[in-house]
Amino acid sequence: MTSRTLLNTALRPVLLGTGLLLSASAMAAPQGLYSTEELLDADVYAKSDSDQAIGDVEDVLLDNDMRVHALVIDTGDLFDLGDKQYVVGAEHFTVETHNGESLDNIEYSVHLDLDAQALGEQPEYTNTWWNQAKDNLQQAWEETKEGAASAWETTRSATSDALDKAGNVLESVGEETQQAADDAAQ
Template sequence: MLLNKNSGNKAPSKARLSTLAAALLAAGMSLAATAQADLQGLYSADELLDADVYTSADGSKSIGEVEDILLDDNMQVHAVVIETGNLLDLGEKQYVIETGNFSVETMNSNNLDDLEYRIVVNLNEQDITEQPAYTDTWWNDARKRAQNAWEKTKEGASSAWDNTREATADVLERAEEALKPSGDKAETK
């Protein structure tokens, strides 16, 4: 699922906002704000889109803004897409920054009209330019990789279940045999 500020829908549905808020919290995004240092518990997707982006090395110079928020099948944040209009004079380019490589700072969290976020990327400018570009090719490849990973997980879980079921059946048969009186054991052989 994809939340995109260019989708034409200015007001994300309550379900989308609730899902994203839960996903952001579940994804373990760290929160280190000058105005609020504690976990907030609820985040606004609308305000995260277009939030200014900074590097951890230079928190005073914005390198771009959040263009998109990418969610996985579990509705957890997989990545943010940042548009880097000011990054290394390369012009506007969009990069995929995976969860774990950024944090969210919250300002004015007590007032919905003034709520504001800053995204701090834990990569230097050179490392950011080495992140995947947000293109149709990346999108299609990432979806295929995620689907393949899910299929492998599902196959592994199925195989583990089959092995567990077989082992349990063997143990139960041996336990049943052990519990039979010795005369019954001779008759079954």
């Protein structure tokens, strides 16, 4: 029996068990496609208490690439946070899907990696925040485009130089080979 066969035989029960665990926790697994209409008004839960909703999703903010940048969480005067709306970046939440097989019955819940106090420290969703965030993201987009263009120019230049050097080496080797052949023929 080869070592590969032994490894496959040993891993098969582990992989099967992992597959069963993953299917058992399918509700928490990424679903691949989400409905923003259904995500709006989804209950939001803080890290410290997954049984008590601390607000709901008021809005979904997208970036230039149409990816989710943040959610706006409406606290509705819960937990002494006031009736405020906070911007929570995509790195601070996960979305759980319930009844995911039926679009008519699909429900989401949003789980923060923040507690209620940390949510209160997030930026408030105001006109000032909106304008500043929009300008910052546009500037970052421009810098990314400029950086990508610069990287492309550097790569293109380096590749061109490398090809020129390789061509010169091949030409030199060819000349030396031709000279050696001429010398051998004489």
